[in-house]
Amino acid sequence: MTSRRSFLKWSALVAGATALGGGGLLLSRYPGGAPVGGGLAGAAGAGSGAAAAGSRIFRTANTPECLHCAMLAHVKDGRLVKVTGDPDFNVLACARGISRIRQLYSPHRLKYPMRRAGRRGEDRWERITWEEALDTIAERYRRILEEDGNQAFLAMGGTGNWSTLSTGVRGLYSAFWNRFGGATPIISQLCCASVSSGFNAIFGGGRSEFRDEWVHSRFFLAWGNNPAVSNQGYMKNLFDAREEHGARVVTIDPRLSETAALSDRWIQIRPGTDAALALGMVKVLLDEELFDAEYVRLHTNAPFLVRLGERGYDLQEASRSWPAGGESLPVDLRDLRLLTNGGTGPGSFVVWDERSGRPVAADTPGARAALRGSYTIDGVRYQPVFEWMRAIASRYTPEVVHRITGAPADSVAAVTREYASVRPAAIIQNMAGAQRTDHGTLTVIGHLYLASLTGNVGLLGGGVNDNGGYLSEGGTVNPPVPLQRNPRIEGIPATKLGEYLVERKPHPIRALHVAGTGVLTQYPNTRKIIEGLDNLDLMVVQDIFMTTTARYADFVLPVTTLFETRNLLAGIRSRYIQLMEQAIEPLFESRSDRWIMTELAKRLGFGNDFDKPDDDLLRYVLEPTGVTLDQLEEGPVNPMPDPWIPFADKKFNTPSGRIEFFSLYLQERGFDPLLEYLHPVEAPWVDERRAARYPLQLINRKNHNHVNSSFHHHDFLTEIWASQVLQIHPDDAKPRGIEDGGRIRVFNDRGEIEAMAQVTRGIMAGVVSVTTGWGAVNEKQTASILSPDKYEPISLGHTLNSSMVEVAGGGAASPGDTA
Structure with missing residues (x-):
């Protein structure tokens, strides 16, 4: 008979091995005459004849916002006795899926209106x-x-x-x-408003999901995302890529996540500073010519000519005195104007043809568009968009990036060179917590800049991987x-x-x-x-x-x-x-x-x-x-092409039909059309007055035993992780008298929650982390009590990871978030 102890042990293995296999969870001991049965077992295929006499197997699927794993429901005498993962599906069900039997027969279910x-x-x-x-x-x-x-x-x-x-x-x-x-x-x-806005701005919309194709990737950059928890069923493809192709994994996260623990390199950065790191990487790509110049020339608007002011701007000279990254530019990027020939559509944009030495339409056959230089046309000075990208990024030296983000200065060039040295390379973003910040859209745009500069967009196993599916593709x-x-x-x-x-x-x-x-x-x-x-x-x-x-x-x-x-x-x-x-x-x-x-x-x-x-x-x-x-x-049907390559045709629903580093989408909405870092609004190193009361930066994380606020009533799962837990660095815990396992209060001017402390060096000093969605049963442990209701300006999205709190010992947190 399956014991809670054996289930907990198995679930820990699932978490550590990223839930690569699907087991079966049998009902064991709920009151009310529910059936009693064996243990964890492999799934039998529907219709395989493996069902026990008098039993039937029904197809179903796990419906919360996770991986929608296909499952098999084993029924005997009108009662569900076991749930297993469908072995023929592309991912196997994890503990959350097969534990749904605990939900069905839970004594806490609502029974009547x-x-x-x-x-x-x-x-x-x-x-x-x-x-x-x-x-x-x-x-x-x-x-x-x-x-x-x-x-x-x-x-x-x-x-x-x-x-x-x-x-x-x-x-x-x-x-x-x-x-x-x-x-x-x-x-x-x-969840993902800033992802949508970022893709709208640079690609003209669409989403980019290729988790089944990770096996083809040669490099993974897990940025502000923890796929070992949020995409655990697909991690087998990442492991296959490592084993078959020697693919390396780098994780960028303030926290030693499950994915970071599996990575070749872990880079800690301050929450909300991701765009600064991205611009530092862009600088390395451009300075060391690690970008794919021909791809950029043909498939992006980097060669398009742009001016600032009525007579233009001496960018090459003026940018020498621009302030360092993170400080305000002396020019307003919103005033930039692309040169057009008076027409409409993709053919209306103008580039400088290196072969003929004159301006031509961007789609002129045989033309070779210049990426560099400054050109005077009818008395007005223009530069390619590429030159403006270079000038902006040049301000983000390794030292500047370190000062803003906290990332080691020598890590910027190292990770950039690794990323650019092999293709296909995948940035795993998956609605990252990094985009649920005060300027999360800029984080997403940073990812898209890097993928586009290196020619990874439209490449099998390459690009920026977001969670997606049939309706989003x-x-x-x-x-x-x-x-x-x-x-x-x-x-x-x-x-x-x-x-x-x-x-x-x-x-x-x-x-x-x-x-x-x-x-x-x-x-x-x-x-x-x-x-x-x-x-x-x-x-x-x-x-x-x-x-x-x-x-x-x-x-x-x-x-x-x-x-x-x-x-x-x-x-x-x-x-x-x-x-x-x-x-x-x-x-x-x-x-x-x-x-x-x-x-x-x-x-x-x-x-x-x-x-x-x-x-x-x-x-x-x-x-x-x-x-x-x-x-x-x-059985389940995949109506999409296999393998799936997002943007394989290199066609984008933008005004130019290309990837738009210079985003008309953003400019038309009153935002900078080029990527430039902006400091978060709510962060201790930005708002010093607020930091006097709430000196710690709060970020939210997902756990492997629940999805948002689902699964909190599954007793076996809540025993894996039984209450709200705050992760805190020893340097922050010690002066507050907080010990590992101690009961604590987490608070700001929006409210207060109770939690248990996990004192760990696996989180950046000055940053603390709680579990998002917790509190479905115990309201006192609800992380959203602390979350700000301001929104990201471009997407109007959630900014829960741009939040400040204080932590104190004591409190009366309940033993667990269970009824």
Whole structure:
């Protein structure tokens, strides 16, 4: 029989070996007559005949925002007895996936609809019927709609159940609110807004995911990202590249992450200073001519001619007296203007042809565009964009980079030479924590500059690797029901949720409906959000558990797990489309997200398109994919080319059709069109006055035993990592009287949390780290209480890793974040 001790031991091996294999977790000892069974075992393929007599195997998938691993649900006599990873899938399920059986049979599951019976957040409830719950919610929705319109509603659907008939991208939950007539939208994202803005600025959009192709890479730069935890299933490809091609791995991170521990080189930098390091590397590439000049000439706008001012600017002379990197330039980069020939489209931009010695259109056949020099045209002085890039980067000497970032001065040239010496080279960015900072878009742009200068974009196994999947790489699906066009409603920035609820901006929100997300564990400045909830007339939460968010609701609706309903997974975190078969009947009075939204739609007068058999909806969803349900019955299907090479055709959806080092996207929005480092807003070495009270820089990390706020109710997983843990350097711990394992308080002017201290030299002095998303059960350990609600200026994204705190011993932290 599987013991907790053996599971913990196995899970530690999974973490250390990056979860390369998929095992099976059997139900062992939940109360209530649940079955008892064996131990961890390898998966048997569906239809292989390996199932025990009287048992069946159903296909399903892990739906939170992780790797969407394919799983096999083993059912005997109507009960789930084991979950295994599908051995034929591209990645094998880790502990988070196979532990879903602990979620299914957890004693903490919501069992029936409930209505609040005390003050909001007091956690007092009365049991009601489904009919009463849905009738009451629908009636109150109708009343609010009549009185204040659709703008009075805020619908928040998250990644906890990121599937088609639930809260997935283009899923049924969003379709419901579309057919309802709309609701106040959330503007931007918490996770990857700066990634999107960076790709928009330089590549004209798109995302770049090639994790299955890592095996072809010769060098990996894991930048502000920890793929050994966040992409553990794909780490086998990195290891194969090391074994087969001698690929080296360098990690850039303030913290000795699991990936850093596996790396050939670990470079610590201050959070939020990544763009300075990137510019230092650009300087080395250009000074030592380690860039791919022909690639840059043909596929980027580096040769395009640009001027500053009406008569131009003597860049070569003036830039000699420019201040060091990190200090303000004496010119405004926003005033730069590209030279055009008066036309439109890619052919309108002008370069200097070295062969003819005159300006020509960039797409002129036979022309050789100059990258260097200064040219006078009609009395106006121009330089190629490349020269401006060089002038900006020249200010970021190794010593300057060290002063800004804390990285060893001699590491800048060393890592740059390594990166440029082999191809293909991959920068693993994967929605990095480094882009969730005050100027995170600049971090992403720095990555794209490096990949583009070295000719790694559009190369098998090369480029900047971001998390992606079928829908983010050009694929499409239909929503489950046809959508309608609704009037525009002014939205709420994602990071400003609390402020906007409190101040009733841009208009009062009267009804909040939440599904598949932990609002109070994910959105920043939690205390402000809780304050804003008092302005609501109605809050509805549908979830599997009584989370910290659900405790503040007026109605809580019990939702099925992935084993209790039929569904489809076609999203933006995996290339595969997967059928999720219903393995068992719903337990207790739980109902699927699809059933709940359909019943509400029927009561609100638009249920006809929703009230259809599951497979009718799924077939409609699949129409654009060319994939059929019959195919999916046999297993997951990858409709994308294999191998996958992002931007293989070197075509980019930019005004020039090229990679744009000089970003018209940014210039049109009032930002510098060329990469220049900006200091973070909230950092101790920047804001000295604030540092007098909160001298430590706070960053958030992900753990291998949960995803965001999911999996906190899986007892075996929470015993691996049982509470909020703050990592702190000994030099910061000692003067505060903090000892390893001691209970501590972490606080700033936004609030306070409880945690346990891990005193370690594996984190940069002056920086501390907590687990993001923690607190799904114990609100006192919620890291988002400390997170700032300011946003990144370009993307409006989350800046949780640009935050300052103080740490003190004592406190009354609970033994664990478990119910």
